[in-house]
Amino acid sequence: MIPSDINHLVWVTDPALDPDATRVAYAVSRVDGEANRYRSRIWVRRVEGGGNPAPVTSGEWDDRLPAWSPDGSLLAFVTNRRREHEGISSSLYVLHVSGPGEASLVADHPEAITDVCFSPDGRWLSYAVRVRSDHYDADEVARRPPRRITRPFYRLNGAGVVADRPRHLHVAAVDGSGTRRDLTPGDDDWATPRWLPDSSGLVASRAAQRPPWMGSDLAVVPLDGDVRTIAEGGSFRSPAPSPDGRRVAFLGVEDLETYPQNTHVGVVELDDTSPVRWISHALDRSWEAFPEARTPTWLDDATVAASVQDRGRVNLLALDVDGSNGPAPIVGGDRTVAMWDRRGETIVFTSTDGVTPAELHVLDGDGERRLTRITADLCARVSPRPMEHFTASSEGAEVDAWIVTPPDMDPDLTHPVLLNIHGGPFTQYGHTFFDEFQMQAAAGFVVVFANPRGSSGRDAAWGSAIRGRRHGQPGRGWGDVDYADIMAVMDTALERFPFIDPERCGVLGGSYGGYMTSWI
Secondary structure (H helix, E strand, O other): OOHHHHHHOEEEEEEEEOOOOOEEEEEEEEEEOOOOEEEEEEEEEEOOOOOOOEEOOOOOOEOEEEEEOOOOOEEEEEEOOOHHHHOOOEEEEEEEOOOOOOOEEEEEEOOOOEEEEEOOOOOEEEEEEEOOOHHHOOOOHHHOOOOOOOOOOOEEOOOEEOOOOOEEEEEEEOOOOOOOEEOOOOOOEEEEEEEOOOOOEEEEEEEOOOOOOOOEEEEEEEOOOOOEEEEOOOEEEEEEEOOOOOEEEEEEEOOOOOOOOOOEEEEEEOOOOOOOEEOOOOOOOOOOOOOOOOOOEEEEOOEEEEEEEEOOEEEEEEEEOOOOOOOEEEEOOOOEEEEEEEEOOEEEEEEEEOOEEEEEEEEEOOEEEEOOOOOHHHHHHHOOOOOEEEEEEEOOEEEEEEEEOOOOOOOOOOEEEEEEEOOOOOOOOOOOOOHHHHHHHHOOOEEEEEEOOOOOOOOHHHHHOOOOOEOOEOOOOOOOHHHHHHHHHHHHHHHHOOOEEEEEEEEEEOOHHHHHHHHO
16 A cells, blocks of 8 residues: 555445335445545445445535435435535435435535434434534634633634534424524533434433533433433433433443543433443443444343444444343454444444455344445555554553564565554554555555553553542553553564564654654
């Protein structure tokens, strides 16, 4: 793989099953190098074979987030197709997939639309979008007035200043009648809305703009009436109401003073004041998978599916709500399950590993099978190099590490090595396709990467090992045990793989990895 091969990158995202689990909609994203942008096209295919996949959008724009109506006749999606001509960043359209007709516009905004959902009765579409203050009325930045910042948590990596752009929940009529409604006006920031089974309202996560700044509640947002909090006092997000409407599953933590820590799956009753029950503590891992944190999915009224990080893998597991049994595997293996959807006994999901970008798979009564092969041309072009797992011992800790070797490498010669350090620090490297590693290997480098203490994918003590001393908690801070682990990985690699040249060692990383590069 060479740098220009980035123009050939392609992958599957956003799988969505129709109500009877016979068709799946998904987006195929690609790089347009000439235009210096991403493009994405929505496709629909049958789950049980028969017929070819059919594109339902042109692929000229960034079309994504397909969502089926309850009767399977409509497909909603988000696009930026009006951006170049009308200054609209994000638009929500509805397309008739069971008959003729053009896509019809439901809503548009100057900010990105996310979390699109049909109401169970099929009348409404809900979504989340940032709402701008009058600071942005002037197109020319130099003519905008200064901001007065009154809270510490006022900007986000990748999003910029958000203090005057809170994310609100909106609903719009599917048939385009009437005007869209902002259900959550004000300064609070809302995310991941999901409909109640009776279509009376939404359950969502609310980050109230008051201390504690990193906290977020769960609340019911009715179409008509007052917002009602159902869980507070922690960082609770990604709620999912149960099919019977009695409970809400979610991701979160209760302790806002500790970072990093493993996120777990919780359940709270919808209509009483019972405390939060945590149902994933039997497996001490982070259930908020990186890089795609997915909302838990109810398999039935007593079982929830959620993804978990585990030593470089991201797998899909089932959890009993009553805690009667431990987590049960649904989709496992040395890979990353990034996105999924489920209807009945059928689950569709995207899966990637060290040599394959994300492709679409299905799991049903006939077992697992792969539905797409859109990355075959890319893989044939660049011949991805496999990764080999090894471990290093550091102060009694077993550190997971991997190595990728150059193509046609002569093991009797020595070769330069690049040590890669991930960002976060509470993230993980592992079983996923990473174009940077492939490019480095193709350029003649041996590539080494690892998950030192402070990474995710291990128990709580592993992640917290690099916290500084605070409130009586243990930890020696950044650049201590994490540095020791990284050096142990390099020492082990040099001992185990004699084709690595110890005189030609490079180190690089992004974000926290950049910090560690400087520290080294």
